[in-house]
Amino acid sequence: MLVWGYNINLCPDGIWCGGITSTCVLVMLVWGYNINLCVLAVLVWGYIINLCPGRAGVGVYHQPVSWSCWCGGITSTCVLVMLVWGYNINLCPGCVGVGSSVLWMNSLSLSQHTHTHSRSLSAHTHTHSRSLSAHTHTQSLSADTLSLSLGAHQNRQQLFFMAASLTGDRIQPDCDLTGRARAAEGFTMLGKRGILVVLISVAVGVYFLPSPINPQPYIFQGxxxxxxxPLAVNTRLQNGRRLFTGQLHGPESFTADQEGNVYTGTLDGKLWRINQETLTLITHMGQDLQECGSRTDYEPVCGRPHGVRLDSGGQLIVADSYFGLFSVDPQTGHKTLLLDSKTGADGVPFAFLNGLEISSQTGIIYFTDSSSRWGRRHVKLEVIETNALGRLLTFDPVSGRVGVLLDGLYMPNGIALSPDESFLLLAETSIGCILRYWxxxxxxxxxxxxxxxxPGYPDNIRLSDRGTFLVGLTTTRFRKLMPPFLDLIGPYPAVKRFLAKVVPLSWYNMLLPRYGLVLELDGEGEVLGSLHDPTGxxxxxxxDVFSHQGRLYLGSTDLPFLPVLEDWS
Structure with missing residues (x-):
């Protein structure tokens, strides 16, 4: 809760001629500056109360000040939810008044006012409530020279030392400084300390901000x-071409029918049929909006098809990350909802449906819910958090029963049945691991x-034409001068919480290398070979890596094209 306080400075005639607006939150301190500059051509931004001889005004100041009038400008540094201490530094030609304006929650304040008369300056401070007071007065001796009286000089020194004491700097009482030199020195000292205080304030404020994630430590095994x-760098993944550039955005997973048609779903919530070089729209999983595919914020409305397979009846089974499991007629586009994400399993709704596989023997649908907390659009938070919130599930389309085979998984993603369906392989993306479930x-x-x-974070796993398993790596994890990013932050939940607070999700894309990598494995997890595109x-x-009729179709989550390899032997 914010508590606003005002430090009201009263002029000798009782006019309100200046103020500091400070923000206090609970018991935290915030440092800021109330800097009043009367120097030619200096721009001061903020809310101002101008008190000049014969005129006054209140507004937002964005014009150069003149030598002849006094203008009070407030430049407040309020960082997040912290509170404000302010230094009041008044710089005038030929004279200086330096005071410390302090606002506690009990409203203890030091008030200060400076005004000009015939190119001379009189500084007055008055106390109200529990305010400190000081009074200075100077008289003009000539048009170009100002002579300060001893009493005024001593009072200004006291104010100057008060400001210095707040900054921790030492000022010699007998230093012979001109008004401008003393002002410059005071401003420099306060400025240095102020920068430090602002940095500390930012750190304290960020620390008390709630984090969107609740991470757990995770240490990679090596x-x-x-x-x-078999992992040696090569260029085998570069021997292909891109199809439908600008038409397909993020073709994530694939399946094919007996006629050679290939089906896929894209980032904008659409299902497509591909026949050689022809692209045909089948249906929209959600609403058909112009904004679909432009931002992930629209995905809960537009839908996002991930796993796509054909059942024994020729119907497309689609795992939409937001809506649930669907059966879609590939000819008419008619959709039938099989299992709503809101229903979920065992009383826990689905938040991020992902991988999909169908048994040719039983018709059982195997699928993964990558997280019970994070949706697909927040996948980066899911990866950083590294919590075991995912499940491997089954759905029987005949009985409508849902079963949970495994829970407590680290972002379970793609799944693939073995040729004899005695086991399936499952990718745990966030920890770079592949499980075998019997x-x-x-x-x-x-x-x-x-x-x-x-050597990377696995996404989908597919059975190849030759009985091996092909694994697409969504991000590589290579040895370099520094450990990989997730390896580096894995053991430190506090670092993860901090990053989730201050780093926009889109910035993590800068950490993703443009390196394409596909692994070929046997059923025991041995690497048989790899395909690299070192330059992207x-x-x-x-x-996804879908092998069909000698071609490899390479999926992605958001790239605006479909890469295809004609020969990957």
């Missing part, structure tokens, strides 16, 4: 593997880690 052997046999219902400490000339941030 440094990333060396790029050697569906049949003596280990049925158990999980095991088959690949850890990966074809693609990067690979989300």
């Amino acid at each position: 440094p990333p593997p060396l790029l050697e052997g 569906l049949q046999g003596p280990k049925a219902g158990t999980k095991e880690v088959i690949m850890n400490n990966m 000339s074809l693609t990067w941030a690979v989300s």
Whole structure:
């Protein structure tokens, strides 16, 4: 709760001629400045109360001041929710008045007023309530020379020392400084201390701001593997071309029918059919708005299809990240909601539906909910938070029953059934790990880690034409001079909370290298080979690797094109 206070300075005739507006929040202190400059061509921004001989005005000051009039300008530094102490520094030609204007929550204040008369300056301060008081008066001896009386000089020194004591700087009582020199010195001292105080205030304010995430420490098991052997750098991923540039934005996952048609969903909530070089719109998962695809804020309205597969009846099964599981007729575009995200499972709604797979033997749909807290548009917060909030689930389209196979997963993403459907592989994106979950046999219902400490963060996993598994890495994790970003901040929840407070989500894109990488694995998690695009000339941030009729279709979450490899052998 903000408490506003006013330090009202009264002139000798009782006119209100200056004020400091200070913000106090609870018991925290905030430092700011009330700087009044009477120097030619100096611009002072802020709310002002001008008191000049014969005229007065109140407004926002943005004009140069003149030598002959007194103008009080307020420049307040209020950082976040902190409170304000202000130094009142008055600079006038040939004279100086330096005072400390202090506002506590009990309204203790020092009031100060300076006015001019025939190019001479009289400084008066009066106390009200619990205010400190000082009175100075100067008389003009000539048009170009000001002579200060001993009493006024001593009073100004007291005020000057009071300001110096607040800054911690030492001022010799007998220093022989001119008015302008003393003003400059006082301004410099206060300015240096003020910068430090402002920085401290910002840090304190940010510390007390609530963080949007509740992170847990996570330590990767070791440094990333060396790029050697089957991981050796190559350019195999560059031997392709881009299709539908500017038409497909973020084709994330793929499936295909017997006629050779390929289906995918994009960032704007649309489902598409691809036939060779022809692109056909099937339907919109949500509302058809012009803004769809322009910003992630529209995704909860427009929808975002992630996992896409065909069932035995030729219907598209779509996992929309926001709406739920759908059955879509690929010819007419008619949608049927199978499972609403609001319904969820075991009383927990789905927040981020992601990977999808369908058993050809039973028709059971396997899918992942990457987080029970974060939606897809906040995926970066989910990754930074590194909390085990994801689940692996099943849906029986015949009975409508939903089951939870695994919970407590770190952003579970893509899944792929083995050729005999005895197990499935599952990617835990935020920790760079691949699990094997047994569906049949003596280990049925158990999980095991088959690949850890990966050279990147896995997205979707797909079964290739030759029975191997292809894994797209959405972001690489390589050894460099510094550890990878998530490795670096993983053990420190306080650092994660701080970053989530102050760093906009879009800024993290600058940390993402333009490096394309696909891994080929066997069922035991052994790396058989890799495809690299070291410069991102074809693609990067690979989300899916779909092998169909000799082609590789490479997915992404937001790139505005579809990369295709004609030959990846």
